[in-house]
Amino acid sequence: MAVSCAKIEQGNGRIEDRRICYDVIQDRSAVTKAAGVYPTGESFASYAWYLPDGMDWNSYRDYAELYIDKAEISYNSSRNSWYDQTRTYYWPNTGSLTFFSISPASVAESAELTKDDGFSISSWDVAANQDKDIMVADIQTDKNANETVGSFTGVPTIFRHKLAMIEGFTFNTFKDYAPGKSGSSYKDDDKRFFIKSIKVNNLKQEGQFVSGNAPSSTSIGKWQVSGTSAETDYTWYSGSEGVEVVYNSSVSESIPANNLEGKASILVLPQTFTNPDDAYLEYEPNIEITYETWEYTNDSGVYNSYETTARASLYSILASVGNRLDMNKKITFNITINLNSNLIIWAPDQNDWTDDDFNISI
Numbered sequence: 001m002a003v004s005c006a007k008i009e010q011g012n013g014r015i016e017d018r019r020i021c022y023d024v025i026q027d028r029s030a031v032t033k034a035a036g037v038y039p040t041g042e043s044f045a046s047y048a049w050y051l052p053d054g055m056d057w058n059s060y061r062d063y064a065e066l067y068i069d070k071a072e073i074s075y076n077s078s079r080n081s082w083y084d085q086t087r088t089y090y091w092p093n094t095g096s097l098t099f100f101s102i103s104p105a106s107v108a109e110s111a112e113l114t115k116d117d118g119f120s121i122s123s124w125d126v127a128a129n130q131d132k133d134i135m136v137a138d139i140q141t142d143k144n145a146n147e148t149v150g151s152f153t154g155v156p157t158i159f160r161h162k163l164a165m166i167e168g169f170t171f172n173t174f175k176d177y178a179p180g181k182s183g184s185s186y187k188d189d190d191k192r193f194f195i196k197s198i199k200v201n202n203l204k205q206e207g208q209f210v211s212g213n214a215p216s217s218t219s220i221g222k223w224q225v226s227g228t229s230a231e232t233d234y235t236w237y238s239g240s241e242g243v244e245v246v247y248n249s250s251v252s253e254s255i256p257a258n259n260l261e262g263k264a265s266i267l268v269l270p271q272t273f274t275n276p277d278d279a280y281l282e283y284e285p286n287i288e289i290t291y292e293t294w295e296y297t298n299d300s301g302v303y304n305s306y307e308t309t310a311r312a313s314l315y316s317i318l319a320s321v322g323n324r325l326d327m328n329k330k331i332t333f334n335i336t337i338n339l340n341s342n343l344i345i346w347a348p349d350q351n352d353w354t355d356d357d358f359n360i361s362i
Contacts, residue, residue: 020089021146021154022046022073022082022101038082038103038159043074044135045108046157048089048097049115057098057141061115061213067097072105082154096144100215101137101157118211118221126163126269127205127232130260133267134209135159138216161353162209162221164325166266167332169198169236170252171245174338174345178247179296190296193337194242195255196307197235199288204229205269220327223270231285234266235259242292245337252334265330272324273315285314289335289344310344317346328353 038044049064051057057064071084083089091097102108102119111119119136138158146153177191206229211221236257237243243255257264276284288311294303315323317333325331330353336345 018090019083019146020048020068020091020097022157040075040077042103043072043105044101044103044137044159045070045105046073046084046099046101047071047113048099050092050095050097051142052095056096057139061098064098064115067092068099070108073101074105091145096142098142099137099140099155099157101159103135103137103159104132107132107134114213116213118213118215119209120211121209123206123226124209124269125206126267127203127230130263130267134162136162136211136215136221139214141214160215160217160220161328162211162223162270164268164270164327165330165353166200166236166268167330168254168256168265170254170332170334171195171243172252172334172336173245173247174336174340176247177339179301185299185301187296187299191339192294192303193245194292194294195237195245195289196239196242196292197288197290198237198255200234200236200266200286201288202231202233202283202285203268204271204285205232206230207269207271223327225269225271236266245291268325270325270327270329272322273313273318275315275323276313281311281313286311287314287317287333287346291337312344312346318348318350321348321350326350 046068047066047070048068049057049061050067051060051064055063068089071087071089073082074085075082076085100113100118102111102113107121110124111121113119118139121134124134136159138160140155140157143155147156149156173193177193179185179187179190179192204225206226208224208226209221212219215221236259237255238259243253245253257266260266273285288309290307290309292305292307294305296303314325318324329350331348331350334347334349336347338345
């Protein structure tokens with residue numbers, strides 16, 4: 001089928017009627033119960049493809065012409081609106097636009113957008129870019145005007161995280177081993193535990209990403225780990241005195257990060273882990289916990305202390321969630337010290353990455 005090149009005419013209505021905007025959705029109920037608000041200090045890159053009247057994106061995208069090319073969209077507080085601050089884009093008089101957006105705007109320099117593949121990033125080092133939370137917005141097809149979303153008007157833009165995040169470590173003991181539970185201050189075999197370090201070791205953090213040509217909640221894209229990816233270690237927490245783990249029947253002790261260069265979480269390349277040989281566990285992706293035990297020898301408060309280092313592969317820890325870390329997921333590792341079985345119990349809690357616990361929306 002032959003189609004001639006179309007002349008795209010800018011809209012001639014009033015500026016405020018025809019200017020393309022991306023307004024922040026602050027009324028969560030307007031989009032999804034779990035939607036959050038895109039941070040006003042951030043900016044993203046947006047693109048739009050034009051098709052003439054009578055053509056839709058799904059059937060005729062091969063004929064689409066680029067109408068907006070990597071516009072940097074940021075927040076204007078005086079207008080309470082999102083748009084390109086350096087150039088004004090208007091809706092065309094005829095035809096429709098299909099929108100793609102990627103965040104933050106700086107990531108667009110490493111991404112290529114095509115009609116067939118959507119956004120592609122040929123090489124990305126998550127370890128070197130811990131301040132870049134990559135997000136891709138759901139495709140918005142065949143639009144010809146700003147839409148009212150809740151109390152705001154603009155192109156509805158729902159971003160979804162394309163990385164995974166380790167957001168926490170919690171600790172508890174299987175039962176109350178601590179002094180004082182029997183009514184006396186101390187007795188033989190009472191114990192106290194102090195977490196001295198928490199490490200995440202040997203993560204592969206380099207890979208390639210393709211979003212697909214219709215990104216959405218069900219078409220989330222795909223990462224491939226680079227075969228030459230270096231392995232990165234993270235020390236979540238370290239302390240000479242440690243953090244005491246006190247038994248609690250309902251709430252575990254959360255230990256915040258103190259050794260991530262001021263960051264409170266770890267961005268992780270989504271990936272599936274392989275089953276390691278136990279003999280080489282220390283060289284595979286793993287979590288390593290070092291804790292000190294105070295073991296009381298009598299009721300006078302005298303104790304012996306010793307350190308224990310426990311290590312488990314991410315493959316085994318994540319068995320209940322498919323041995324993998326997924327896109328748009330946040331994970332907390334819940335760790336229980338169980339002396340009855342002389343082991344540490346590892347339990348992951350992997351949930352949708354939410355900002356009120358899911359997607360950030362504009």
